[in-house]
Amino acid sequence: MFYNIPENLPSELEELDSYIALYQRGEIDAATLKVRRVPFGCYEQREDGTYMVRIRTTGGALTPLQLRAIAEISGRYGSDSIHITTRQEFQIHDVALENVLPVMRELLKAGLAARGGGGNTVRNVLISPDAGVGRDEVFDPSPYAFALASKLIAKADSWLLPRKFKIAFSNSPADTSYAQFNDLGFVAKLSDGHKGFKVYVAGGLGAKP
Amino acid sequence: MHEFVPAEDFYVVTAAIKRLFDKHGNRKNRHAARLRFLWNTLGEERFRQLYEEQLQLIRAENPAALPIQDVQPRPVELWLRELPLSPKSKTHVRSLMHGLVEFATWAGMLDVSRNPVSLVRNIGATPEGAESPEPHGGAVPRSAERATRAIRNDGPAMRLLGLRIGEALALEWADVDWLGSRLSVRRGIVNQIVGDVKTQGPQRHSILQVNC
Numbered sequence: 001m002f003y004n005i006p007e008n009l010p011s012e013l014e015e016l017d018s019y020i021a022l023y024q025r026g027e028i029d030a031a032t033l034k035v036r037r038v039p040f041g042c043y044e045q046r047e048d049g050t051y052m053v054r055i056r057t058t059g060g061a062l063t064p065l066q067l068r069a070i071a072e073i074s075g076r077y078g079s080d081s082i083h084i085t086t087r088q089e090f091q092i093h094d095v096a097l098e099n100v101l102p103v104m105r106e107l108l109k110a111g112l113a114a115r116g117g118g119g120n121t122v123r124n125v126l127i128s129p130d131a132g133v134g135r136d137e138v139f140d141p142s143p144y145a146f147a148l149a150s151k152l153i154a155k156a157d158s159w160l161l162p163r164k165f166k167i168a169f170s171n172s173p174a175d176t177s178y179a180q181f182n183d184l185g186f187v188a189k190l191s192d193g194h195k196g197f198k199v200y201v202a203g204g205l206g207a208k209p
Numbered sequence: 210m211h212e213f214v215p216a217e218d219f220y221v222v223t224a225a226i227k228r229l230f231d232k233h234g235n236r237k238n239r240h241a242a243r244l245r246f247l248w249n250t251l252g253e254e255r256f257r258q259l260y261e262e263q264l265q266l267i268r269a270e271n272p273a274a275l276p277i278q279d280v281q282p283r284p285v286e287l288w289l290r291e292l293p294l295s296p297k298s299k300t301h302v303r304s305l306m307h308g309l310v311e312f313a314t315w316a317g318m319l320d321v322s323r324n325p326v327s328l329v330r331n332i333g334a335t336p337e338g339a340e341s342p343e344p345h346g347g348a349v350p351r352s353a354e355r356a357t358r359a360i361r362n363d364g365p366a367m368r369l370l371g372l373r374i375g376e377a378l379a380l381e382w383a384d385v386d387w388l389g390s391r392l393s394v395r396r397g398i399v400n401q402i403v404g405d406v407k408t409q410g411p412q413r414h415s416i417l418q419v420n421c
Contacts, residue, residue, distance in 0.1 A: 001317065064315055111317075120242075122227070144219055147275040151220065158227075162234030163242035165227065183244040184226050186219060195216040201226055202248035202256075 001111045002061040003149040017101045039159050041117015042100055053092045053103050054117030058149040059127030060088035069110035077103050087124045122158040125149045126168035128176040138188040141169035220275050225263040285329045303331050
């Protein structure tokens with residue numbers, strides 16, 4: 001497992017479930033539900049009534065059993081293909097609203113969470129795709145990224161930020177995780193043989209980088 | 210932000226930046242809310258000043274260091290070097306360890322991102338997959354030579370599975386379903402031509418029984 005599931009995730013899922021039930025009974029509107037479900041990595045697709053669940057996978061890392069679990073869950077509740085994103089996450093598409101919670105509970109059994117897949121939260125932590133094998137690697141930052149992801153997703157204030165917060169780890173100055181374009185970026189560096197990082201903050205792309 | 214931060218400080222840096230963003234970030238306009246807008250609004254000097262404040266607050270809280278499960282192949286390497294065994298035996302020890310760790314990771318018993326044993330060098334042993342010197346005049350193509358070596362190494366396994374030599378040679382990784390313990394035999398090589406197996410009969414699946 002590449003991150004630890006926060007202890008309160010099961011109870012948070014129950015809470016989300018109750019909001020979905022309220023929406024289905026017409027007691028809250030779509031916008032109210034949206035505010036609740038997006039920070040759980042659940043977006044509505046272009047086609048009304050179908051949803052996407054974005055699974056946190058730090059650096060895109062999964063155990064073979066987790067990968068199989070995702071494939072099985074997607075086959076049962078979603079589409080035949082899985083979307084692997086530029087932020088190194090796995091997305092299950094074409095999920096009906098009533099199946100969103102079953103999907104999340106099944107993921108939980110496999111040690112996976114969609115929490116923080118969207119909204120103003122600490123988003124998936126990136127790692128250079130060639131971490132651990134890159135020829136120009138200074139050192140493999142993966143253990144740092146895994147530990148950091150576990151720590152941050154266990155903190156309640158990670159879900160209530162002013163806007164999304166993106167972190168990346170690169171294994172060499174070539175910066176293959178684009179640490180410089182994330183809100184917080186770490187690039188592996190040695191100083192007198194001691195491990196450390198060159199740190200970038202407030203990076204980004206878009207209209208005003 | 211920093212030219213160099215020691216690895217053990219990477220969490221306090223993260224916590225300080227996150228808290229700075231939490232506290233001072235723009236919550237009114239989501240289109241101007243990312244951290245870079247805060248940097249632009251405050252200017253570098255003020256940003257660094259507020260960051261230092263948060264950093265000191267965090268350091269005062271003295272947060273527990275994060276458990277870094279770093280891969281340390283070096284001790285294994287040194288241990289292996291001291292074993293009173295021949296390089297060949299050490300190769301076997303190393304590959305046994307590699308296999309065990311590989312299985313433990315697969316079974317979810319170990320939380321490592323990669324097999325640490327793969328980083329262990331066994332000095333003095335012939336590297337895995339190393340090409341032996343070119344035979345006289347290079348008459349035998351290297352690929353053929355590699356194939357013969359593969360047969361020699363994997364031969365017993367292949368015989369156990371009841372594969373014909375042509376079928377074994379035509380196997381591709383995609384034919385092996387590791388999780389389902391199945392091996393699909395779809396192709397064979399006859400007279401150096403890769404083709405479908407001739408009859409329906411041989412198009413079979415072998416069950417790779419692994420008892421662990």
